[in-house]
Amino acid sequence: GENVEQHPSTLSVQEGDSAVIKCTYSDSASNYFPWYKQELGKRPQLIIDIRSNVGEKKDQRIAVTLNKTAKHFSLHITETQPEDSAVYFCAATSSGGSYIPTFGRGTSLIVHP
């Protein structure tokens, strides 16, 4: 089955800095990669996603890049703000996995004012 590795587990940055979270996947058939943000005690919220036919996608301060050859994808947050502090999960899905997402272990992002 699919295996998703996520790094780092904790990321601490100063407000205004950029933050990068990286994930690797094992199943070359995976073709959809969503990113979720989860605040403490709340539900994960989809913040951005990318499909395998695209190399990069941006939405304001958030961007995701995908390298299919290397089987890794990354989340980039620029000009971080304290409200960006949360746990971020990457996931990978494929038809071989019945489109059930496999989640990474999560990255706790802390943005210091």
Add this chain to the structure above:
Amino acid sequence: GAVVSQHPSWVICKSGTSVKIECRSLDFQATTMFWYRQFPKQSLMLMATSNEGSKATYEQGVEKDKFLINHASLTLSTLTVTSAHPEDSSFYICSARAGRGNYGYTFGSGTRLTVV
């Protein structure tokens, strides 16, 4: 957008009792729902996949007789934790998708279960 409602948001129960958690899709029909368990500071662990009108598919290591899942309609799935023990205390989250393929998953708000 798609909304999934989950109840209760928190529950405290005594050891040996059963607890039912409901997950409802409010504005779409969910052919498939998923139940996850999340321990503090850990990732989402898939427990089972439920398809409307058929038996749930449980992940390895999840006791189907302990975690009963029912998906009787296209808008409701329930998870019943039977004979709960303190080690069952966790955050349970459901998610749903409207159709097949890589549709976006929508998560419920989660249920914090504490067994005393």
